[in-house]
Amino acid sequence: MTKARKLVITVAALAVAAGLAGCGEKDQVIAYHQGKYQGKPDTPPWDNAPSASIYTTSTWTKGDKSSWETAIKSRTQYQNEYTRVE
Amino acid sequence: MARMKFLCDAERCIACNGCVTACKNENEVPWGVNRRRVVTLNEGVPGEKSISVACMHCSDAPCMAVCPVDCFYHTEEGVVLHDKDMCIGCGYCFYACPFGAPQFPEAGVFGMRGKMDKCTFCAGGPEKDLSQEEFAKYGSNRLAQGKLPACAEMCSTKALLAGDGNVIADILRDRALKRGKGTEVWGWATAYGKPDHPQQQAPNGAKS
Numbered sequence: 001m002t003k004a005r006k007l008v009i010t011v012a013a014l015a016v017a018a019g020l021a022g023c024g025e026k027d028q029v030i031a032y033h034q035g036k037y038q039g040k041p042d043t044p045p046w047d048n049a050p051s052a053s054i055y056t057t058s059t060w061t062k063g064d065k066s067s068w069e070t071a072i073k074s075r076t077q078y079q080n081e082y083t084r085v086e
Numbered sequence: 087m088a089r090m091k092f093l094c095d096a097e098r099c100i101a102c103n104g105c106v107t108a109c110k111n112e113n114e115v116p117w118g119v120n121r122r123r124v125v126t127l128n129e130g131v132p133g134e135k136s137i138s139v140a141c142m143h144c145s146d147a148p149c150m151a152v153c154p155v156d157c158f159y160h161t162e163e164g165v166v167l168h169d170k171d172m173c174i175g176c177g178y179c180f181y182a183c184p185f186g187a188p189q190f191p192e193a194g195v196f197g198m199r200g201k202m203d204k205c206t207f208c209a210g211g212p213e214k215d216l217s218q219e220e221f222a223k224y225g226s227n228r229l230a231q232g233k234l235p236a237c238a239e240m241c242s243t244k245a246l247l248a249g250d251g252n253v254i255a256d257i258l259r260d261r262a263l264k265r266g267k268g269t270e271v272w273g274w275a276t277a278y279g280k281p282d283h284p285q286q287q288a289p290n291g292a293k294s
Contacts, residue, residue: 037159039169040212044162045229048215058232065162069250071232076249079238080257082264 089164090207091251092238093258094137098245101126101136105237105246112208112236113225119189121205122237138237138246141166141187141205149179149188163229165207170223173201208235
Protein backbone atom coordinates (compact mmCIF):
# COMPACT_ATOMS: atom_id res chain seq x y z
CA MET A 1 0.00 0.00 0.00
CA THR A 2 1.38 3.36 -0.98
CA LYS A 3 1.89 6.15 1.51
CA ALA A 4 -0.64 8.33 -0.28
CA ARG A 5 -3.28 5.60 -0.11
CA LYS A 6 -2.66 5.08 3.60
CA LEU A 7 -3.06 8.80 4.15
CA VAL A 8 -6.34 8.87 2.23
CA ILE A 9 -7.72 5.93 4.25
CA THR A 10 -6.65 7.54 7.53
CA VAL A 11 -8.23 10.87 6.60
CA ALA A 12 -11.43 9.11 5.48
CA ALA A 13 -11.60 7.11 8.72
CA LEU A 14 -11.12 10.27 10.78
CA ALA A 15 -13.81 12.07 8.77
CA VAL A 16 -16.27 9.21 9.36
CA ALA A 17 -15.47 9.15 13.08
CA ALA A 18 -15.90 12.92 13.36
CA GLY A 19 -19.17 12.79 11.42
CA LEU A 20 -20.61 10.01 13.58
CA ALA A 21 -19.65 11.87 16.74
CA GLY A 22 -22.39 14.36 15.92
CA CYS A 23 -25.02 11.61 16.15
CA GLY A 24 -24.47 11.02 19.86
CA GLU A 25 -27.01 12.26 22.38
CA LYS A 26 -25.82 14.05 25.45
CA ASP A 27 -27.68 13.40 28.67
CA GLN A 28 -29.94 16.43 28.95
CA VAL A 29 -31.02 15.90 32.53
CA ILE A 30 -28.60 17.20 35.08
CA ALA A 31 -27.71 14.35 37.40
CA TYR A 32 -28.51 15.16 40.99
CA HIS A 33 -25.65 14.71 43.40
CA GLN A 34 -25.90 15.83 46.97
CA GLY A 35 -23.56 18.76 47.45
CA LYS A 36 -24.21 20.10 43.97
CA TYR A 37 -26.83 22.40 45.40
CA GLN A 38 -26.89 24.07 48.77
CA GLY A 39 -30.09 22.59 50.18
CA LYS A 40 -31.01 19.47 52.05
CA PRO A 41 -30.76 15.99 50.50
CA ASP A 42 -33.88 14.40 49.07
CA THR A 43 -34.88 10.75 48.99
CA PRO A 44 -35.59 9.19 45.59
CA PRO A 45 -39.19 7.94 45.29
CA TRP A 46 -38.11 4.33 44.75
CA ASP A 47 -36.49 4.28 48.20
CA ASN A 48 -39.96 4.17 49.71
CA ALA A 49 -41.79 0.88 50.07
CA PRO A 50 -45.05 0.65 48.09
CA SER A 51 -46.74 -0.19 51.40
CA ALA A 52 -45.82 3.27 52.75
CA SER A 53 -49.04 4.49 51.18
CA ILE A 54 -52.24 2.59 51.87
CA TYR A 55 -53.96 3.74 48.70
CA THR A 56 -51.40 2.97 46.02
CA THR A 57 -51.98 0.27 43.45
CA SER A 58 -48.46 0.37 42.02
CA THR A 59 -45.97 -2.24 43.12
CA TRP A 60 -42.20 -2.05 42.97
CA THR A 61 -39.21 -3.27 44.91
CA LYS A 62 -37.99 -0.83 47.52
CA GLY A 63 -34.70 0.71 46.41
CA ASP A 64 -34.92 -0.64 42.86
CA LYS A 65 -35.12 2.31 40.47
CA SER A 66 -35.91 0.28 37.36
CA SER A 67 -38.84 -1.54 38.99
CA TRP A 68 -40.27 1.81 40.14
CA GLU A 69 -39.86 3.20 36.61
CA THR A 70 -41.67 0.17 35.22
CA ALA A 71 -44.51 0.68 37.71
CA ILE A 72 -44.80 4.36 36.76
CA LYS A 73 -44.67 3.55 33.03
CA SER A 74 -47.49 1.04 33.34
CA ARG A 75 -49.50 3.57 35.35
CA THR A 76 -48.83 6.20 32.66
CA GLN A 77 -50.53 3.92 30.15
CA TYR A 78 -53.83 4.38 32.02
CA GLN A 79 -53.86 7.81 30.39
CA ASN A 80 -54.00 6.18 26.97
CA GLU A 81 -57.62 5.16 26.48
CA TYR A 82 -56.80 3.60 23.10
CA THR A 83 -55.06 0.81 24.98
CA ARG A 84 -57.66 0.67 27.77
CA VAL A 85 -60.83 0.42 25.68
CA GLU A 86 -60.89 -1.92 22.75
CA MET B 87 -33.63 7.30 32.77
CA ALA B 88 -37.10 8.62 33.15
CA ARG B 89 -37.56 12.25 32.19
CA MET B 90 -40.78 13.39 33.84
CA LYS B 91 -42.77 15.85 31.74
CA PHE B 92 -46.24 17.30 31.34
CA LEU B 93 -47.92 17.42 27.95
CA CYS B 94 -51.26 19.12 27.29
CA ASP B 95 -53.31 18.13 24.27
CA ALA B 96 -54.91 21.42 23.17
CA GLU B 97 -57.39 19.50 20.98
CA ARG B 98 -58.86 17.88 24.06
CA CYS B 99 -58.63 20.46 26.82
CA ILE B 100 -62.11 21.82 27.58
CA ALA B 101 -60.90 24.39 30.16
CA CYS B 102 -62.87 22.71 32.95
CA ASN B 103 -60.15 23.64 35.47
CA GLY B 104 -60.34 20.14 36.95
CA CYS B 105 -56.53 20.02 36.98
CA VAL B 106 -56.36 23.29 38.91
CA THR B 107 -58.86 22.00 41.46
CA ALA B 108 -57.14 18.61 41.74
CA CYS B 109 -53.79 20.34 42.39
CA LYS B 110 -55.29 22.68 44.98
CA ASN B 111 -56.99 19.82 46.75
CA GLU B 112 -54.07 17.39 46.63
CA ASN B 113 -51.44 19.83 47.83
CA GLU B 114 -53.59 22.12 49.96
CA VAL B 115 -51.87 25.18 48.53
CA PRO B 116 -52.75 28.50 50.17
CA TRP B 117 -55.15 31.07 48.82
CA GLY B 118 -53.57 33.17 46.08
CA VAL B 119 -51.10 30.47 44.98
CA ASN B 120 -51.92 28.66 41.76
CA ARG B 121 -49.41 25.99 40.92
CA ARG B 122 -51.43 25.19 37.81
CA ARG B 123 -53.78 27.24 35.67
CA VAL B 124 -55.64 26.95 32.40
CA VAL B 125 -54.91 29.40 29.60
CA THR B 126 -57.36 29.89 26.73
CA LEU B 127 -56.37 31.43 23.43
CA ASN B 128 -58.94 33.14 21.19
CA GLU B 129 -61.59 32.77 23.87
CA GLY B 130 -65.11 32.93 22.47
CA VAL B 131 -63.94 32.43 18.91
CA PRO B 132 -64.90 29.10 17.29
CA GLY B 133 -61.85 26.86 17.49
CA GLU B 134 -60.53 28.38 20.70
CA LYS B 135 -57.73 26.41 22.30
CA SER B 136 -56.99 25.86 25.97
CA ILE B 137 -53.97 24.41 27.67
CA SER B 138 -53.13 23.68 31.25
CA VAL B 139 -49.87 25.30 32.36
CA ALA B 140 -47.64 24.71 35.38
CA CYS B 141 -43.93 24.18 35.95
CA MET B 142 -42.65 22.32 32.89
CA HIS B 143 -39.72 20.83 34.81
CA CYS B 144 -37.25 22.09 32.22
CA SER B 145 -34.16 20.00 31.52
CA ASP B 146 -32.12 23.20 31.57
CA ALA B 147 -34.21 25.23 33.96
CA PRO B 148 -33.71 29.03 33.96
CA CYS B 149 -34.99 29.28 37.55
CA MET B 150 -32.08 27.09 38.65
CA ALA B 151 -29.65 29.27 36.74
CA VAL B 152 -30.74 32.57 38.30
CA CYS B 153 -31.38 31.52 41.90
CA PRO B 154 -28.92 33.53 44.04
CA VAL B 155 -29.06 31.06 46.96
CA ASP B 156 -28.87 27.92 44.77
CA CYS B 157 -31.94 26.34 46.32
CA PHE B 158 -33.08 24.40 43.21
CA TYR B 159 -32.18 20.87 42.31
CA HIS B 160 -33.06 18.29 39.69
CA THR B 161 -34.16 14.89 40.89
CA GLU B 162 -32.90 11.80 39.11
CA GLU B 163 -36.27 11.42 37.40
CA GLY B 164 -35.97 14.95 35.97
CA VAL B 165 -38.22 16.90 38.33
CA VAL B 166 -37.21 20.46 39.28
CA LEU B 167 -37.63 20.99 43.03
CA HIS B 168 -36.42 23.53 45.54
CA ASP B 169 -35.58 23.79 49.21
CA LYS B 170 -37.99 26.22 50.88
CA ASP B 171 -35.74 26.51 53.92
CA MET B 172 -33.19 28.27 51.73
CA CYS B 173 -35.49 30.33 49.51
CA ILE B 174 -35.30 34.05 50.28
CA GLY B 175 -38.35 34.94 48.21
CA CYS B 176 -36.44 37.32 45.94
CA GLY B 177 -38.57 36.53 42.90
CA TYR B 178 -35.72 36.13 40.38
CA CYS B 179 -37.06 32.72 39.40
CA PHE B 180 -40.44 34.29 38.61
CA TYR B 181 -38.82 36.68 36.14
CA ALA B 182 -36.69 33.94 34.62
CA CYS B 183 -39.48 31.38 34.17
CA PRO B 184 -41.13 31.57 30.72
CA PHE B 185 -44.27 29.86 32.09
CA GLY B 186 -44.93 31.97 35.21
CA ALA B 187 -44.65 28.84 37.33
CA PRO B 188 -43.10 30.26 40.53
CA GLN B 189 -45.79 31.57 42.87
CA PHE B 190 -45.42 33.67 45.99
CA PRO B 191 -47.85 33.62 48.89
CA GLU B 192 -48.99 37.07 49.92
CA ALA B 193 -48.03 36.68 53.55
CA GLY B 194 -44.87 35.10 54.85
CA VAL B 195 -41.69 35.69 56.76
CA PHE B 196 -40.57 38.11 54.06
CA GLY B 197 -43.51 40.43 54.41
CA MET B 198 -45.71 40.55 51.35
CA ARG B 199 -43.70 38.07 49.33
CA GLY B 200 -43.23 34.72 51.01
CA LYS B 201 -41.10 31.79 49.97
CA MET B 202 -41.58 30.58 46.45
CA ASP B 203 -44.07 27.81 45.81
CA LYS B 204 -44.45 25.90 42.56
CA CYS B 205 -45.59 22.65 41.03
CA THR B 206 -43.52 19.77 42.37
CA PHE B 207 -44.81 17.19 39.86
CA CYS B 208 -46.37 15.81 43.06
CA ALA B 209 -42.87 14.75 44.13
CA GLY B 210 -42.72 16.53 47.50
CA GLY B 211 -39.43 18.12 48.44
CA PRO B 212 -36.26 17.76 50.49
CA GLU B 213 -37.93 16.50 53.67
CA LYS B 214 -38.58 12.97 54.84
CA ASP B 215 -40.80 11.38 52.21
CA LEU B 216 -44.51 11.19 53.04
CA SER B 217 -43.97 13.11 56.29
CA GLN B 218 -46.08 15.90 57.76
CA GLU B 219 -43.22 18.35 57.25
CA GLU B 220 -42.95 17.50 53.57
CA PHE B 221 -46.68 17.87 53.06
CA ALA B 222 -46.82 21.19 54.89
CA LYS B 223 -43.99 22.72 52.86
CA TYR B 224 -44.28 21.10 49.45
CA GLY B 225 -47.56 19.21 49.29
CA SER B 226 -48.25 15.63 48.37
CA ASN B 227 -45.51 13.19 47.31
CA ARG B 228 -47.39 10.98 44.88
CA LEU B 229 -44.30 9.74 43.04
CA ALA B 230 -43.13 8.12 46.28
CA GLN B 231 -46.49 6.33 46.31
CA GLY B 232 -46.05 5.10 42.74
CA LYS B 233 -48.63 7.55 41.44
CA LEU B 234 -48.56 10.30 38.84
CA PRO B 235 -49.44 13.95 39.49
CA ALA B 236 -53.04 14.46 40.62
CA CYS B 237 -53.78 17.04 37.89
CA ALA B 238 -53.08 14.58 35.07
CA GLU B 239 -54.67 11.58 36.73
CA MET B 240 -57.84 13.60 37.41
CA CYS B 241 -58.06 15.12 33.91
CA SER B 242 -61.49 14.09 32.62
CA THR B 243 -60.65 14.23 28.92
CA LYS B 244 -57.07 13.02 29.41
CA ALA B 245 -55.87 16.20 27.73
CA LEU B 246 -53.19 16.65 30.36
CA LEU B 247 -50.66 13.85 30.28
CA ALA B 248 -47.90 13.33 32.84
CA GLY B 249 -45.11 10.82 33.01
CA ASP B 250 -41.90 9.85 31.30
CA GLY B 251 -41.49 12.15 28.29
CA ASN B 252 -41.01 9.29 25.85
CA VAL B 253 -44.10 7.41 27.04
CA ILE B 254 -46.49 10.38 26.97
CA ALA B 255 -45.11 11.51 23.60
CA ASP B 256 -45.99 8.04 22.27
CA ILE B 257 -49.51 8.36 23.67
CA LEU B 258 -49.98 11.75 21.99
CA ARG B 259 -48.50 10.49 18.71
CA ASP B 260 -50.86 7.53 18.79
CA ARG B 261 -53.81 9.88 19.30
CA ALA B 262 -52.74 12.24 16.51
CA LEU B 263 -52.43 9.31 14.09
CA LYS B 264 -55.87 7.96 15.04
CA ARG B 265 -57.45 11.38 14.58
CA GLY B 266 -55.99 11.50 11.10
CA LYS B 267 -56.12 15.26 11.06
CA GLY B 268 -53.99 18.17 12.00
CA THR B 269 -54.92 21.15 14.06
CA GLU B 270 -56.92 22.91 11.36
CA VAL B 271 -60.21 21.37 12.47
CA TRP B 272 -61.79 21.00 15.88
CA GLY B 273 -64.55 19.16 17.66
CA TRP B 274 -65.35 15.76 19.10
CA ALA B 275 -64.05 13.56 16.29
CA THR B 276 -60.82 15.53 16.13
CA ALA B 277 -60.17 15.06 19.81
CA TYR B 278 -61.34 11.48 20.20
CA GLY B 279 -60.79 9.94 16.77
CA LYS B 280 -63.20 8.54 14.25
CA PRO B 281 -65.88 6.18 15.61
CA ASP B 282 -65.47 2.48 14.83
CA HIS B 283 -69.22 1.89 14.52
CA PRO B 284 -71.53 3.91 12.26
CA GLN B 285 -74.24 4.23 14.94
CA GLN B 286 -71.73 6.09 17.08
CA GLN B 287 -70.98 8.56 14.35
CA ALA B 288 -70.55 12.16 15.39
CA PRO B 289 -73.35 14.46 14.25
CA ASN B 290 -72.75 16.16 10.97
CA GLY B 291 -71.88 19.79 11.27
CA ALA B 292 -69.19 22.31 10.89
CA LYS B 293 -67.25 21.04 13.86
CA SER B 294 -65.65 18.01 12.26
